[in-house]
Amino acid sequence: MTSAPYKKQPVTIACIQFEPVIGTPVANLAAMEDRIRQAHAVGAKLIVLPELADSGYVFNSSEELDSLAAPIPDGRSARRLCAIARELGVFIVSGLAEVAGGRFYNSAIFCGPDGYIGTYRKLHLWNRENLFFEKGDLGLPVFDTPLGRIGMAICYDGWFPETFRQLALKGAEIVCVPTNWVPMPGQNPETEAMANILHQAAAHSNGLYIACADRVGTERGQPFIGQSLIVDATGWPLAGPASRQDEAILYATITPTQLPEKRKLNEFNDIFGDRRADVYD
Amino acid sequence: MTSAPYKKQPVTIACIQFEPVIGTPVANLAAMEDRIRQAHAVGAKLIVLPELADSGYVFNSSEELDSLAAPIPDGRSARRLCAIARELGVFIVSGLAEVAGGRFYNSAIFCGPDGYIGTYRKLHLWNRENLFFEKGDLGLPVFDTPLGRIGMAICYDGWFPETFRQLALKGAEIVCVPTNWVPMPGQNPETEAMANILHQAAAHSNGLYIACADRVGTERGQPFIGQSLIVDATGWPLAGPASRQDEAILYATITPTQLPEKRKLNEFNDIFGDRRADVYD
Numbered sequence: 162m163t164s165a166p167y168k169k170q171p172v173t174i175a176c177i178q179f180e181p182v183i184g185t186p187v188a189n190l191a192a193m194e195d196r197i198r199q200a201h202a203v204g205a206k207l208i209v210l211p212e213l214a215d216s217g218y219v220f221n222s223s224e225e226l227d228s229l230a231a232p233i234p235d236g237r238s239a240r241r242l243c244a245i246a247r248e249l250g251v252f253i254v255s256g257l258a259e260v261a262g263g264r265f266y267n268s269a270i271f272c273g274p275d276g277y278i279g280t281y282r283k284l285h286l287w288n289r290e291n292l293f294f295e296k297g298d299l300g301l302p303v304f305d306t307p308l309g310r311i312g313m314a315i316c317y318d319g320w321f322p323e324t325f326r327q328l329a330l331k332g333a334e335i336v337c338v339p340t341n342w343v344p345m346p347g348q349n350p351e352t353e354a355m356a357n358i359l360h361q362a363a364a365h366s367n368g369l370y371i372a373c374a375d376r377v378g379t380e381r382g383q384p385f386i387g388q389s390l391i392v393d394a395t396g397w398p399l400a401g402p403a404s405r406q407d408e409a410i411l412y413a414t415i416t417p418t419q420l421p422e423k424r425k426l427n428e429f430n431d432i433f434g435d436r437r438a439d440v441y442d
Numbered sequence: 443m444t445s446a447p448y449k450k451q452p453v454t455i456a457c458i459q460f461e462p463v464i465g466t467p468v469a470n471l472a473a474m475e476d477r478i479r480q481a482h483a484v485g486a487k488l489i490v491l492p493e494l495a496d497s498g499y500v501f502n503s504s505e506e507l508d509s510l511a512a513p514i515p516d517g518r519s520a521r522r523l524c525a526i527a528r529e530l531g532v533f534i535v536s537g538l539a540e541v542a543g544g545r546f547y548n549s550a551i552f553c554g555p556d557g558y559i560g561t562y563r564k565l566h567l568w569n570r571e572n573l574f575f576e577k578g579d580l581g582l583p584v585f586d587t588p589l590g591r592i593g594m595a596i597c598y599d600g601w602f603p604e605t606f607r608q609l610a611l612k613g614a615e616i617v618c619v620p621t622n623w624v625p626m627p628g629q630n631p632e633t634e635a636m637a638n639i640l641h642q643a644a645a646h647s648n649g650l651y652i653a654c655a656d657r658v659g660t661e662r663g664q665p666f667i668g669q670s671l672i673v674d675a676t677g678w679p680l681a682g683p684a685s686r687q688d689e690a691i692l693y694a695t696i697t698p699t700q701l702p703e704k705r706k707l708n709e710f711n712d713i714f715g716d717r718r719a720d721v722y723d
Contacts, residue, residue: 206595207692228704231515264444283515284721285718286710286715287711288707288709288711289710290710291710296718297721300721301721317711317716319718320647320713321647321716321718322603322606322607322608322643322647323603323717323722325603326603326604327721327722329721330723344678345646345676346707347674347676347678348446348499348678349678353634355642355646355677355678357645358639358642358643358646358677359646359647361636361639361643362603362639362640362642362644363603363643363644364526365601365626365636365639366601366602366603366611375506388677391538393628395626395627395628396639397628397629397630397637426567426569426627427563427569429567429568429569429571430568430569430598432443432601435566435567435598435602436602436604437565437577437602437604438567438576439580440565440581440582440604440608441604441608442608442611
């Protein structure tokens, strides 16, 4: 792998916010590839795409999902993303509709300069996803890469503080979040999205870089809120929130070697050392 | 207890933001009492005061703390707060400097119309507090009251997602947070405080009402950031953030009986039912 020097160096992350179109995986994959190449051209080494980026989100039936889902890493989208990662020497995380053993998963693929690295399957399914997908059965894996230790979470996973806590305790430094955020009840569309608040809090509490790539547009009546975000391990945004409705690519350059320092808040406090595991059940 | 009917009714919470003065417990207690009476006069039934409200925060020495700390519930501040709660028929949560068994704790007292209810001792000590206080040894108690099930957390406790998660899993509906928030590194004082972001996220993720009473002013060179906040169980502010430097009393009226509905996000999702305890370590 030619990427070994990255670890000690700043890493540029790109979050691609775009509008997949339900039922058009060939066109979606072409749109993804186009934007991955754009991000690579400006120096991105870790590129994050939305949830279910190749299939679209609002399925009418299991039959429709069956026509769109594919295996990871052997399906068409997975193979293509791995080939692009190899060609460009970049790391890619993208949501994909996965089929495995006759079951469907709302998954994220992780691939890099050496090809396929691993898969994450969404643990917490949102709303009608429960009609179509199985709950994730691969836990919360963390992959050690030349860029840093990378974990994944998908959309509603971020509503559970355990998601980021577990990833952090397992050593994650960067969490990539393919997402299809929808409006929350009571959310004033003029104020900061709750999704952003949750990920800022998670980044701050866990000393994690979090890179969220959301989709935009309205699909079969379901609006999505955009506002993709790259959050520093301090909890403050490094890039975004992006537009609520327009496509965008966010960029931020991070230095994972600074994490130990960011996690030590002062002479007495360390955000992991201060945990009271003796009290938490 | 005359307050049994409250549970089915809206409850008005008051968060008192004021400026304790280090080393003047008599004057601080008088200031607290004055503001508690103000809050009661406008209908508050649950009144929250800041961390270490009777002692001040920046101790020069253990000897100084020793001269300011008192037992709970037998010390002067604790007895006075319990007497006021009895007289007015209100519930009060206040930070107090506690001494017990020759040790000091950064504690919160909870008292109500029948007097003393319980004590919480801060689990996670911030910065130089570690020089003076013992870490809390009473866990995260939840008290069943006619207003609802009430827990407490103090300042830096809120940086640990486990704090609110544990309280919620133990049945808490309202968490009262006496606090002395200080500026976080990298915090732009013009933007929303990270403290507020953390408590909005915690309220949203756990379906909890959270009432934070901060102090203001600068004590021995240590500034405090005000911005007290009462958060709905949706995560959206009901009152505040209050001023960054001025005293204030925030009021919000909540209805804990609405919580089951707020915690059920749609036909398929329930924020506790969706937890993947099978995956979390």
